Amino acid sequence: MEKSRAKVTSEDIADGEVAGDKNDCYTTGSANGEPKCKVAKLSTEANIIADLTLNHSYTTPSFTQQLKAEWSSQEKQDFHDLATDVKVFRDPFQVCLLPDLLQNKITCRQLVDEMVQKVQWSRKQMDLYEFYQSADLSNMATCKLLTSFLQMLRRTVRPWLEALTGLKLDYVSASCSMYTCGDYLLVHDDLLKDRQIAFIYYLSPWENVEQWREDQGGCLELFNSDDHCFPVFPVKRKISPKNNQFAFFKVGSRSFHQVGEVTSFDYPRLTINGWFHGASNDDLISDIMRPFGKQEFTSPVNKLSININELLNEVYLKAQTKKSIQKRIEDNSEICLYEFLRREIFEQALEQLLHDDTLKWRLEGPANAHNYEVLELDTASKSISRLISLFSSTEIFALLRDYTDLDLAGPNAINPTYNLQIQRWSHGNYTVLGDGAICEENTLDLIYYLNASEGAAIVTYLSPETDEPLQKQRNEDSDFDDIDFDEEDDDSVLLTITPVDNALNIVYRCEGTTKFTKYVSRNTPLERGPVHVISCSYKE
Incomplete structure (x- = not known):
């Protein structure tokens, strides 16, 4: 979890040495996550008896x-x-x-x-x-x-x-x-x-x-x-x-x-x-009785208008690389492929995402589950259309079969399907855990970043074993409706994906696995504009 924020604690209260005027309440402090507080003295007389009389x-x-x-x-x-x-x-x-x-x-x-x-x-x-x-x-x-x-x-x-x-x-x-x-x-x-x-x-x-x-x-x-x-x-x-x-x-x-x-x-x-x-x-x-929406999956597009070799870094098309990727995913259920697209393809797509006013974005809800923008795919053109075609094509299904040995293509593939979103992330955006966040069957997730910025669009995967205590705790008389975790020492965190430009994250997600995208704090620097994510899921 992000630690670089102001902390408040009760350890240094008495000294009253704070920056600013005498009314300053606290300063940044402890690196261990404990509140570090320097509260100004409130000039309350010690012998005054507290009065809890209502108005x-x-x-x-x-x-x-x-x-x-x-x-x-x-x-x-x-x-x-x-x-x-x-x-x-x-x-x-x-x-x-x-x-x-x-x-x-x-x-x-x-x-x-x-x-x-x-x-x-x-x-x-x-x-x-x-x-x-x-x-x-x-x-x-x-x-x-x-x-x-x-x-x-x-x-x-x-x-x-x-x-x-x-x-x-x-x-x-x-x-x-x-x-x-x-x-x-x-x-x-x-x-x-x-x-x-x-x-x-x-x-x-x-x-x-x-x-x-x-x-x-x-x-x-x-x-x-x-x-x-x-x-x-x-x-x-x-x-x-x-x-x-x-x-x-x-x-x-x-x-x-x-x-x-x-x-x-x-x-x-x-x-x-x-x-x-x-x-x-x-x-x-x-x-x-509230009906939570589900992701809609569709069949791959049979014909790609451009050769896949012209889009991808040639390293990831080599037979030996494919074998290495498959071994890593078999061992760890995930891998990150840096510089996945050719650099010029990435830069063209990024330029269009940041500056093309003809692209139409809508806010993804409901507010108790999602808060980020999604591209209306039918408004895409040029470089963005090319990437949409890539990630929805039979060619990418075949490549992912080579990477994972899943039946996404070939004679054993019965009905492979996919879901694709192009997302835009800025301050205040988030997703939270809920019925819609639980994976009902095994899927292969792809997460690809453009205009990456530290602290924005961080994706966390939680183990299926978390679901039972999560639901149990939501039905107990606790102060809040969710379990707490610190991803540095909690076994429920399977994986945290941090944004890196032109990096394709591949995650094999087992049935019952949950995920969320961390809230983007207003302290997160986004001087270069919003972070864009191509988020895809594939099923055999």
């Missing part, structure tokens, strides 16, 4: 009744109470914002002090996210204030939410989250087992940083959904972090949201977040 405005019967009526209302217009600044957004789904949840803002500073001094942060890394998380607050006996905050949620907020929403809420799970520069959480709906209400409590008590600007990132980003309950681009609404603000929404089949990438190096995005649980969520049925 008096929210606990009055009249306000509770008013907000209950608004929550259950079928009105399409947003609600904004000018007296309290409470808001209920109804589009794309209903979210309530309670500013100044706690009566005493000093408590926010005390909570942050305890978070950075006592919380043991774990780095969470997967296809869906990168950030730091604490244990559940119920398991943090040494953090007295945070456990008291959990008790306040249970004893005061839970019954208040029950009265407001009409839902029976049995218990609360909560943890602390910290997003440093480059961290993110991609599109998901929170729908799992008995989750009923999701909540986020924001902590940003530093002077002049109580309300984040949108360009600092870390927004709660909400998505519309289509008729099949899939999230669609673009983001419909953004809610920036704001100190002492409590946001909550009903978890459902359309409650798609994400945490936008944090772009500020100056402060971390700190929250206490979790769920109010009740009976099994009725929307789970809708979730199960």
